[in-house]
Amino acid sequence: MLAENDQLKPGDTVHVGQSAHPNPANYVDADDVIDVAANRGYDDGGEFAEDYPGDISEEAKERLNRFLRAWLRTYCAPSFYTVENERPYVLTAADFAGRQTSEELP
Structure with a gap:
């Protein structure tokens, strides 16, 4: 300097x-993915998709979170x-x- x-x-x-x-695993989690899926489902199905994707178990969310954390750390390492x-x-x-x-x- x-x-x-x-x-x-x-x-x-x-x-x-x-x-x-920063830890890239802090940027996206299962709830984010589920929210995007719900919004896109609603875009396609309107009120018929209001309950899409339904009840996702905590176990299923945790499995997705583990996958996302590993994937983000492997492929999305911050350069900043x-x-x-x-x-x-x-x-x-x-x-x-x-x-x-x-x-x-x-």
Whole structure:
């Protein structure tokens, strides 16, 4: 960061944190799939499909959740990250030791 920003100097405050890749298994669950199926069923069948897909057992939902979690972790790994434990940090002269400014770079 310091090598990319010539305007930062000792005494400036920046924010630091830890990067964390989100768990894609948190993005979709069995209830989401069931809701989509119900909505599409209603789109096709109207009031005749109001109770579609019917009562889905907790066991069936858990089986679908296990499948979705495994599938999402395998095929939908995030290429982005979130920042955790963010906090302000005051830059010191030691942070700049050995830094080359853009004018000094070859």
